[in-house]
Amino acid sequence: MTTEFDLGALLAKRGAERYELHGRHLNHQLPRMLHTIGFDKVYERAEGACFWDADGNEYLDMLAGFGVMGLGRHHPVVRKALHDVLDAQLADLTRFDCQPLPGLLAEKLLAHSPHLDRVFFGNSGTEAVETALKFARRATGRARILYCDHSFHGLTTGSLSVNGEDGFRDGFGPLLPDTAVPLGDLDALARELKKGDVAALIVEPIQGKGVHEAPPGYLRAAQDLLHRHKALLIADEVQTGLGRTGDFYAYQHEDGVEPDLVCVAKALSGGYMPVGATLGKDWIFKKVYSSMDRVLVHSASFGSNAQAMAAGLAVLAVLENEQIVANARVTGELLKSRLTALVDKYELLADVRGRGLMIGIEFGRPSSLKLRSRWTMLQAARKGLFAQMVVVPLLQRHRILTQVSGDHLEVIKLIPPLIVGEREVERFVEAFTEVMDDAHSGGGLMWDFGKTLVKQAVANR
Numbered sequence: 001m002t003t004e005f006d007l008g009a010l011l012a013k014r015g016a017e018r019y020e021l022h023g024r025h026l027n028h029q030l031p032r033m034l035h036t037i038g039f040d041k042v043y044e045r046a047e048g049a050c051f052w053d054a055d056g057n058e059y060l061d062m063l064a065g066f067g068v069m070g071l072g073r074h075h076p077v078v079r080k081a082l083h084d085v086l087d088a089q090l091a092d093l094t095r096f097d098c099q100p101l102p103g104l105l106a107e108k109l110l111a112h113s114p115h116l117d118r119v120f121f122g123n124s125g126t127e128a129v130e131t132a133l134k135f136a137r138r139a140t141g142r143a144r145i146l147y148c149d150h151s152f153h154g155l156t157t158g159s160l161s162v163n164g165e166d167g168f169r170d171g172f173g174p175l176l177p178d179t180a181v182p183l184g185d186l187d188a189l190a191r192e193l194k195k196g197d198v199a200a201l202i203v204e205p206i207q208g209k210g211v212h213e214a215p216p217g218y219l220r221a222a223q224d225l226l227h228r229h230k231a232l233l234i235a236d237e238v239q240t241g242l243g244r245t246g247d248f249y250a251y252q253h254e255d256g257v258e259p260d261l262v263c264v265a266k267a268l269s270g271g272y273m274p275v276g277a278t279l280g281k282d283w284i285f286k287k288v289y290s291s292m293d294r295v296l297v298h299s300a301s302f303g304s305n306a307q308a309m310a311a312g313l314a315v316l317a318v319l320e321n322e323q324i325v326a327n328a329r330v331t332g333e334l335l336k337s338r339l340t341a342l343v344d345k346y347e348l349l350a351d352v353r354g355r356g357l358m359i360g361i362e363f364g365r366p367s368s369l370k371l372r373s374r375w376t377m378l379q380a381a382r383k384g385l386f387a388q389m390v391v392v393p394l395l396q397r398h399r400i401l402t403q404v405s406g407d408h409l410e411v412i413k414l415i416p417p418l419i420v421g422e423r424e425v426e427r428f429v430e431a432f433t434e435v436m437d438d439a440h441s442g443g444g445l446m447w448d449f450g451k452t453l454v455k456q457a458v459a460n461r
């Protein structure tokens with residue numbers, strides 16, 4: 001008997017139940033939060049840097065699915081690669097042969113970091129980080145990992161042990177006995193290294209939370225210190241990698257930085273397939289896979305699957321052929337300079353920072369009395385409410401999706417698909433200017449919404 005399964009019919013019949021289903025069977029707080037801030041839209045279709053709701057309204061995506069949609073949605077080259085790989089009906093995942101696609105993707109990836117030799121393919125950013133942590137421990141024979149305050153490296157237990165925010169860690173302990181150092185503080189790093197038990201420092205060259213960049217010279221100096229103490233440098237490029245910051249990897253902004261291990265994920269499969277990759281030096285991999293008995297000592301059932309590999313190869317081909325990395329640099333500079341020009345105009349706007357298409361907009365305490373009392377009211381209830389007050393009208397009134405860059409932060413992070421250009425920059429800047437004008441007028445819907453947020457924050461205590 002053949003099974004009839006009609007995906008289109010299922011979606012047509014039950015698609016409208018999406019929020020209810022989620023509330024009943026998945027994380028119930030997500031629909032609750034979305035209803036609260038009016039983000040409970042029904043998006044029906046997506047392409048490039050846009051998606052559309054049921055009424056045909058177009059939304060601009062400045063979030064790229066937390067960075068996975070580096071090429072925008074449904075890039076035709078990646079789609080074709082996926083159709084092709086399915087149609088090829090490969091004998092994939094036999095687990096006792098060597099398929100060509102993982103080798104080809106590893107070869108292509110390694111070409112962008114010639115000092116590295118080998119790749120492990122997993123299925124997510126956190127898995128790429130877990131791999132790096134394990135490999136560093138095995139290679140050095142030491143246990144302790146150093147990480148930076150405010151870092152984010154994923155949410156599985158090893159990655160959580162190097163997470164710089166208590167909000168993520170609380171209630172999930174005991175975690176591994178890893179140690180935080182301030183980003184940019186070489187003395188703190190040196191003090192920890194002297195103890196002789198450090199396997200590695202893991203660092204995001206630009207932190208996703210708050211969009212803070214390692215100070216110039218830090219990565220190179222940290223690398224030298226680490227190597228002097230026979231410890232490793234791990235660059236977490238899960239968010240910053242594959243062109244996001246205007247170079248292929250963000251660590252490449254600084255001369256002479258050659259991390260021992262590099263974590264990649266998110267944009268590698270064009271947003272279609274879960275994928276992660278940990279790139280490393282030959283000697284490290286040889287310590288991990290030190291004998292034939294240890295061939296499966298670190299592996300993943302779905303790792304290197306053909307769909308993820310095909311998508312990855314297609315993504316790298318597009319990055320190279322369509323000058324995506326250069327576009328991220330040029331468009332990022334334009335966006336940053338247009339926003340920086342607003343800092344003097346708006347007292348609530350404190351800073352614009354970042355690189356390429358990873359930009360942080362920070363709000364701060366205003367100088368005028370009228371705005372200051374409102375700001376203080378928000379801050380007293382919960383830090384981060386003003387940024388939320390900006391994100392909401394950007395979506396509701398201007399149909400632009402952005403995010404607050406972390407809990408309790410007055411920072412909005414822009415990480416649009418790397419294919420955006422002048423048109424999207426102008427659309428964003430115009431909308432942002434209107435929202436800022438509104439905020440500085442001190443009245444209106446925006447501050448009413450602020451009061452609602454304050455009430456909710458107080459009720460949630």
Ligand SMILES: Cc1ncc(COP(=O)(O)O)c(C=O)c1O
Nearest residue numbers: 124125126152153154208238239
């Ligand atoms: C720098 C960094 N590392 C690791 C991760 C974890 O990736 P994933 O969500 O795929 O596990 C993220 C996710 O946002 C990230 O930004």
